[in-house]
Amino acid sequence: MALLPILCYPNPKLHTVAKPVQAVDARIRTLIADMLETMKEAKGIGLAATQVDVHERLIVIDVSEQHEDPLVLINPKLIWASPDTHVNEEGCLSVPGIYDGVLRHDAVKVEAQDGSGALRLIEADGLLAVCIQHEMDHLMGKVFVEYLSPLKRNRIKTKMIKAQREANA
Ligand code: K1U
Numbered sequence: 798m799a800l801l802p803i804l805c806y807p808n809p810k811l812h813t814v815a816k817p818v819q820a821v822d823a824r825i826r827t828l829i830a831d832m833l834e835t836m837k838e839a840k841g842i843g844l845a846a847t848q849v850d851v852h853e854r855l856i857v858i859d860v861s862e863q864h865e866d867p868l869v870l871i872n873p874k875l876i877w878a879s880p881d882t883h884v885n886e887e888g889c890l891s892v893p894g895i896y897d898g899v900l901r902h903d904a905v906k907v908e909a910q911d912g913s914g915a916l917r918l919i920e921a922d923g924l925l926a927v928c929i930q931h932e933m934d935h936l937m938g939k940v941f942v943e944y945l946s947p948l949k950r951n952r953i954k955t956k957m958i959k960a961q962r963e964a965n966a
């Protein structure tokens with residue numbers, strides 16, 4: 798297994814729209830294992846392939862306390878979203894140190910293949926529903942800061958560019 802570098806906002810690659818995974822083969826199984834390890838090491842509850850510069854529709858999630866209940870979503874398709882919505886505090890491994898409120902559906906139903914390629918229906922609410930919506934946005938090239946005001950987004954962009962410049966100095 799390997800730790801993968803995570804793209805940081807405002808890297809334009811984060812706005813790439815992912816293509817469907819064509820086959821759940823050895824390459825995808827290795828990518829899943831690497832993404833799970835990368836997510837765990839970064840103390841995240843989710844990771845989209847887009848964030849590790851692979852532009853295919855694959856997400857890993859683990860919202861369990863002990864990081865012992867991984868969920869793999871391949872080619873996820875939103876089939877239902879609750880009319881009820883709430884603002885939830887979100888973070889993102891691609892925008893380290895930034896947290897803000899985003900309006901999300903309270904519950905969602907998603908159809909996706911699992912790590913063995915079998916089709917599953919996932920019915921989610923709470924943090925899992927929020928995380929699925931956040932990760933599916935990544936696959937569409939959308940980062941959560943794009944829900945914020947242009948003023949906040951520009952401040953975050955400036956802060957991230959400065960932090961990356963300092964880290965590379
Ligand atoms: O996509 C990512 O960058 C992962 C992101 C997922 C996420 C967190 C919170 C709300 C929605 C989606 C993270 O895991 S950021 C890490 C983090 O802030 C966090 C970790 C554990 C619980 C809650 C937040």
Ligand code: ZN
Binds near residue numbers: 888891931941
């Ligand atoms: Zn994110």
